[in-house]
Amino acid sequence: SAVISQKPSRDICQRGTSLTIQCQVDSQVTMMFWYRQQPGQSLTLIATANQGSEATYESGFVIDKFPISRPNLTFSTLTVSNMSPEDSSIYLCSVFTANYGYTFGSGTRLTVV
């Protein structure tokens, strides 16, 4: 299966600032997915990132708050902008392959103070 390197693994940020999370995949993939997991909750899909086109956002998530870049088939970034304590969550990237299904990164644990 694909191997995903995600960083940072955790961060504590001041409200009003932004954090960019990076995901590097060891193989080329068409789509990358960004999820959020709020404390005690299951995972919620933020957006799907396609190389060469704008990301597709799920209901409740907007590009101004969560801009995504996908410069090539192995890399993507998610920025959490103008953070508030409500953004404190685990953020995960993921890729899909037909043989192995979904593979997730190790997650970024974000705390906003």
Added chain:
Amino acid sequence: KQEVTQIPAALSVPEGENLVLNCSFTDSAIYNLQWFRQDPGKGLTSLLLIQSSQREQTSGRLNASLDKSSGRSTLYIAASQPGDSATYLCAVMAGTASKLTFGTGTRLQVTL
């Protein structure tokens, strides 16, 4: 809209016990079902992937079954160990590379 439910929400068992985790989904038109484990504050580790045409998959002490018609999957863990303590999530996919719908999770604790 697909809904995925996992029972029980939490489970505590002594080391060595065999156990079963349950997952049910409301729409049987799924492409595949995947079981994950998640350690606290960490990402998800894929355990087993069952394609819609399959009935079960096995990996080591883990066995997952799928009954599409009844909208159910079970994850069987044999001879549980303290290292199995984690949250177990099932997730279904409606089509290839479509988004996952996650279950509510089962938090498992295996005690010495």
